[in-house]
Amino acid sequence: MNSVTIPKATVARLPLYLHALEILAAEGTCTVSSEMLARRVNVNAAKVRKDLSFLGTHGVRGVGYDSSELGTRIREALGLTRDFGVVIVGIGNLGAALANYDGFGEQRFHIVGLYDADPGTIGSKVGDLVVRDVRHMPADIAENNVEIGIIATPAAVAQEVATQLEQCGVRSILNFAQTVLQVEQADVRRVDLSTELQILGYYLRHDQS
Template structure:
């Protein structure tokens, strides 16, 4: 098995464009909630945090939804992007790993409002199994395959320690789940045709630290070997729990 990577998403839409579609959808939702019926590409681009040329190019991959001199119909474009992403139908989600992060994900209200239903929670810890999190009973991870089949799970969220993540991913794939969101601090290997998105919070913090260090003038390019480094950093950071 190999780690899946692709330059393009289905239907010929570039992966970089796919990554920005949720930004446009969020911006359009904010505009709609504010009562805005139409908007220009400049206004939408500013709300999404991109430049207008990039936005127009991205939307050109989906079709022509703007009107010259008028702009975009906010509700219509919001529907079309949601349809393109696949959010016009709810998708069932299982969260595997109910440590602190897993419980936070289970309680995140934003999933439901965006078309994702957390329908099951799984954990290997006997102390967690049988407890209630976000209104759902935590089930034993041994039931994973049964849960996927019974609840028509489309997306698996892996929030386990790194040591367990690959096994969980293998079982999700074996049960028919072809979309995995990985919060575990490890790279998952999956067959062709299975999509994995990795969310590495520690890496993002390290990138922020890089920029903050230079902004504040802390960076010393001549730091001698053996300078103080956090043992947690040398150990690769803490595992997800």
């Protein structure tokens, strides 16, 4: 839609700006400066301005950005103008925690399905959804127009689930399993506790962020 492509690094920061902005707006701030945002997101003010410039945003020199308009612009850029269906596969401790996650706020991501393969888990209720047999997943996805899949299964089956998700047409995958997924086209983001800890471990000794 939007003509210019936004650099990956910028895309990754837009949600942070948006969140900072929502907090400021809730506090009644109408105008924000790049400096103000920078402090809250822990980056350089020049970087904020350059990032925002990719949105074709127009702040006002000498004044700053209108916080509500800027919020709208960022939401548009991120595509947060419509709703997204999300499924979670693997309802163990982590999957259940993610299902209960309330951090979406007024966001547009809606969890519409929870799946597991364990008969002991299937049928149990998490939040206001009932865990269904993973074998129902393909049909459900097609029916509900699901676009994002979250994998919270054991590593051993994560790849299989990913392949299946992709076959169902899911193009975006958030992977919490300790595996690097091999996919055809899908966009995968990986979140792994043990990886993060190991990275932190390195910087414990080689200290200079």
